[in-house]
Amino acid sequence: MSILPRISSATALHGISVVSPSGRRLGTLDDVIVGVTTGRVLHATILLDEPSELGEQLYAVPWEALTLDTAYDRCVLNVPIETLRAAPAFPNRHAVNDADPRLRRMIHDHFGAYRPAA
Template identity: 40%
Template sequence: MATRTDTTSTTGTLTGGGAPIVGGHRGDGPGPEVMDAATLKGDSVVNSSGDDLGTIEAIMLDVTSGRVAYAVLSFGGFLGMGSKLFAIPWSALTLDASEKRFILDVPKERLENAPGFDKDHWPSMADTTWATQV
């Protein structure tokens, strides 16, 4: 199982084939650039103002391309009840490896007023409207 490493690069930001990484370091093994998706489940998500936006519920893969399609953000609710789910494009998230969280540049109010999606009907990348709904 992959583990995280918390190191800082000289540039402060590392970008790869997906989400940018703050405090990341390119290495030969698992770390901020390549890691087990299960280690990211439950990570907190904040916006640039530091507002809590929820947690990563799942990371969905496009099995045809082998790339991350989107992350599922669980927002609101209490003890898992009444929370809304959002499909967040992977490129919209920035991994803050030193804080073990993601940054999403979206005002909290936007998520409060958005409908989210039903836990029994997850969006498909083939649906051209799913990425524009948040």
């Protein structure tokens, strides 16, 4: 039985594996960001197992780019790794300001196929 229920708190999702569509482990789910006024999940942050050549290892991605795989208790990131590596990145959690509308715009501009936050 899966540890991922059909309804979950964001805290319960923290630390689950994030993999590529082929199943290659990329890292872990660091956080899920919710718009308090809309109740909508805006984006997630992923902590990569291997930092990029710039030393950054925390990436912001649209929530819609992830699929929860309850059969294996993990998230599948449905974008190419090259797209992720070019996404908004941060050296650590303290460098991310999730409330900054510029971050949401950067995420939208980079992952164009996903709707921007309201």
